[in-house]
Amino acid sequence: MDNSLLIQLGETKEAEMVFYHDDSESYELTFNYGALEKNATNLTWRFDTDEAS
Numbered sequence: 001m002d003n004s005l006l007i008q009l010g011e012t013k014e015a016e017m018v019f020y021h022d023d024s025e026s027y028e029l030t031f032n033y034g035a036l037e038k039n040a041t042n043l044t045w046r047f048d049t050d051e052a053s
Helices: none
Strands: 026-031 043-048
Antiparallel strands (some): 026 043
């Protein structure tokens, strides 16, 4: 594994994601969805339409 991709203790990284979606009144963004369901930590953010742009 390339260690330059890991975030070390005390280190921060910033990124931007761009994706397409159908129009809705609210949206959910979930990380780890479907990955190792038994022990995964799923992070979910819920956004209203005005927050999601």
